[in-house]
Every structure is written in C-alpha cells, then in structure tokens.
Amino acid sequence: MSIEIRHLSKQFGSFAALRDINLNIHSGELLALLGPSGSGKTTLLRVIAGLETADSGQVLFNNEDATSQPIRERQVGFVFQHYALFRNMTIFENVAFGLRVRPRQNRLKTQEIHERVTNLLKLVQLDWLADRYPHQLSGGQRQRIALARALAVEPKVLLLDEPFGALDAKVRKELRTWLRRLHDEMHITSIFVTHDQEEALEVSDRVVVMNEGRIEQIGTPDEVYERPANPFVYEFLGHVNLFHGRIHQGRAWIGDVEIDAPEHAEAEDLAAVAYVRPHDIEVDRVMNGESALPAHVVHILSVGPVVKLELVQEGNQNKNLIQVEISKERFRDLQLVKGDQVFIKPRRLDLFLHQLH
Numbered sequence: 576m577s578i579e580i581r582h583l584s585k586q587f588g589s590f591a592a593l594r595d596i597n598l599n600i601h602s603g604e605l606l607a608l609l610g611p612s613g614s615g616k617t618t619l620l621r622v623i624a625g626l627e628t629a630d631s632g633q634v635l636f637n638n639e640d641a642t643s644q645p646i647r648e649r650q651v652g653f654v655f656q657h658y659a660l661f662r663n664m665t666i667f668e669n670v671a672f673g674l675r676v677r678p679r680q681n682r683l684k685t686q687e688i689h690e691r692v693t694n695l696l697k698l699v700q701l702d703w704l705a706d707r708y709p710h711q712l713s714g715g716q717r718q719r720i721a722l723a724r725a726l727a728v729e730p731k732v733l734l735l736d737e738p739f740g741a742l743d744a745k746v747r748k749e750l751r752t753w754l755r756r757l758h759d760e761m762h763i764t765s766i767f768v769t770h771d772q773e774e775a776l777e778v779s780d781r782v783v784v785m786n787e788g789r790i791e792q793i794g795t796p797d798e799v800y801e802r803p804a805n806p807f808v809y810e811f812l813g814h815v816n817l818f819h820g821r822i823h824q825g826r827a828w829i830g831d832v833e834i835d836a837p838e839h840a841e842a843e844d845l846a847a848v849a850y851v852r853p854h855d856i857e858v859d860r861v862m863n864g865e866s867a868l869p870a871h872v873v874h875i876l877s878v879g880p881v882v883k884l885e886l887v888q889e890g891n892q893n894k895n896l897i898q899v900e901i902s903k904e905r906f907r908d909l910q911l912v913k914g915d916q917v918f919i920k921p922r923r924l925d926l927f928l929h930q931l932h
C-alpha cells in the first residue's frame with residue numbers, strides 16, 4: 576500500500592503541530608520519521624492512522640482519499656512505546672486477540688487462528704513463549720509480541736511509535752536489526768517514529784527529518800547524513816564542526832584557507848558558516864600546501880579503530896572544540912600527544928550564508 580500526504584496541516588489551539596506536510600511513501604517501504612521532541616512526528620503518525628484529523632490536507636492510501644475513512648477501514652497496525660499487552664492473557668491469546676474479536680462472518684476458524692498465531696510467534700522467534708503471561712517476558716520480548724499482535728490482522732500499513740523507546744541501549748540495538756530483517760521478509764509499508772538518529776539511519780529505507788512541524792529533508796540514510804540539506808539536518812544527524820568565514824564571488828575564506836564555492840557565485844562579501852564532519856578534516860604536523868588552520872590538541876580518545884581528537888583553533892576568540900576523527904594508522908604516523916600543534920584543513924564542507932540562519 577502506498578501512502579501520499581498532501582498539504583497536511585494541524586493546529587492545537589494557536590500552536591502549529593504540522594505545517595504543510597507533503598510526503599510520498601512507497602509501497603513496502605520502511606520509513607523513519609526522525610526529529611526532536613515536539614517536532615510533530617507522533618501527530619503525523621496519528622493523522623495517517625485516522626486517530627487524529629488534520630485541519631487541512633489529504634491522506635491517500637493507494638491513490639484513494641482516506642481523509643474521511645474511519646480507523647478500522649484503514650487496515651493499519653500499531654505498535655507503541657509502551658507495550659499494551661493484556662496482562663491476564665497468555666502470549667498466544669494476546670496475539671490471537673484481534674482475530675477472535677472479528678465479527679462472526681469474517682472470523683477465521685479456530686484451527687486457522689491457531690495456525691496464523693503459531694506462524695507469527697515463529698516469525699518473531701518467540702513461539703516457545705506461547706503459554707507464558709506478559710509479566711514473565713523481558714521488555715524486548717514484549718515488544719516483539721506487540722508487533723506479532725499488530726501483524727495478526729494482516730494490516731496494509733504498520734505504524735510504530737518509538738517502539739523501542741522504553742528499552743535499554745543493548746536491547747534496542749538488537750531489536751533494530753531484527754525489525755529490519757522482519758521487514759525485509761514481510762514488505763509491509765511501515766512508518767517508524769524515533770528521535771534516535773542512529774536508529775533511523777540503521778533501520779529505514781528513507782528518513783524524513785522533521786522540525787517544528789515541517790519536513791526539513793527526505794532521503795536515504797546516506798543522503799541525509801552525507802548531504803544534509805540545511806544546518807538543522809547537519810546538526811541533528813551526528814557531530815559537525817562549524818567554522819566561521821566569508822564568501823565573495825564564488826570563493827570562501829576560513830582564516831587563510833581558501834575554498835571554491837561555485838554555488839555562491841553571486842555572494843558579495845557575506846558572512847558564512849562552513850559545516851564540516853569530524854571525519855572530513857585533514858590533520859598534519861606541518862603546513863601542507865599554501866594554507867591551513869593552526870590548532871593544538873587538547874584531548875585524544877584512542878579507543879577503537881577510529882581516534883577522536885579534540886582541538887582548539889589558534890588565534891580564535893571562541894575556544895570551541897573542534898572534533899576530528901582519524902584512522903589509527905594515521906594517528907600512529909603523526910605520533911600526536913596532548914598539547915601538540917597541528918594544521919587542519921577541511922576535506923569536504925558545506926557553506927551556508929550566515930544571515931539566513
């Protein structure tokens with residue numbers, strides 16, 4: 576089932592929770608809605624589900640307007656952050672629940688219900704827990720059962736609102752991989768709300784980055800991470816260093832370092848900020864080429880395959896730390912210790928005009 580969202584807006588009193596949202600979700604896609612708290616992710620999910628009505632705009636399921644379609648006709652399955660399993664029912668009965676409460680004329684035969692529930696429990700790899708009660712399961716197991724229960728009624732769309740939000744970091748990571756694999760087998764159009772960037776980037780086919788009720792960028796995890804559309808996305812997705820400089824007729828200067836900026840050919844001596852990821856900064860002990868920024872090392876973190884350096888730019892008023900990531904081999908070649916002077920140069924950067932942000 577494909578989903579199209581057209582010019583969707585929603586106010587709560589005078590507060591705009593969604594502002595002119597436009598989005599196409601492909602059939603079978605796993606899409607993450609990512610953004611800070613209050614950015615409108617849950618509201619958007621609830622409007623798609625039919626739990627909330629928008630003030631204006633449309634939701635189309637398979638090109639048909641679903642805006643006024645009641646919830647039960649939308650065939651959506653839900654999984655929320657807090658597993659809402661029935662405490663007095665076994666795991667098997669929890670998963671079977673949606674099938675048992677169907678009107679008699681649509682209800683499967685007892686044997687068919689048994690088969691479907693058994694298959695689902697196998698799919699979430701918890702068939703051995705069928706006779707237990709929810710309190711006898713771990714948080715991660717309960718979320719997998721919540722997912723099996725949502726899938727039991729064969730939804731066309733699966734909506735997951737921070738499904739792993741209440742779990743500890745290790746279990747979250749395991750369930751991420753597991754959800755990805757499950758989705759690859761089932762191919763149900765799924766929308767997944769999270770404020771955890773790593774989770775969104777690891778699990779989804781595409782990420783929708785939201786902020787203050789608007790979509791800032793839509794793209795594959797690679798696209799939004801490697802080519803952020805604007806400063807908000809840059810800062811929200813991973814660490815980024817900011818260097819202040821100027822742009823003039825297609826050339827930019829950060830300190831003495833001169834950079835091509837063809838996309839700013841029209842700029843006439845404007846203040847700009849360069850956004851540079853920690854792994855996109857070159858470090859050397861000597862000035863390599865005509866220009867580089869002098870800095871000194873204030874901290875070294877050398878655990879794991881990547882060495883993280885914290886530097887302070889010399890002669891710079893603000894003592895903001897510059898974070899740099901280099902390989903262990905490069906670190907060994909440089910033989911750096913705390914206090915050493917280095918010269919740095921951005922290998923790749925994005926320039927944004929200062930007055931716009």
Ligand SMILES: Nc1ncnc2c1ncn2[C@@H]1O[C@H](COP(=O)(O)OP(=O)(O)OP(=O)(O)O)[C@@H](O)[C@H]1O
Nearest residue numbers: 587590592610611612613614615616617618619770
């Ligand atoms: N029923 C409501 N009445 C009034 N304001 C609401 C209501 N529901 C949501 N809001 C407001 O709308 C904004 C968006 O909320 P929403 O829950 O969609 O954000 P979110 O991105 O999912 O945040 P979180 O990650 O914290 O869940 C918030 O500022 C919230 O306070």
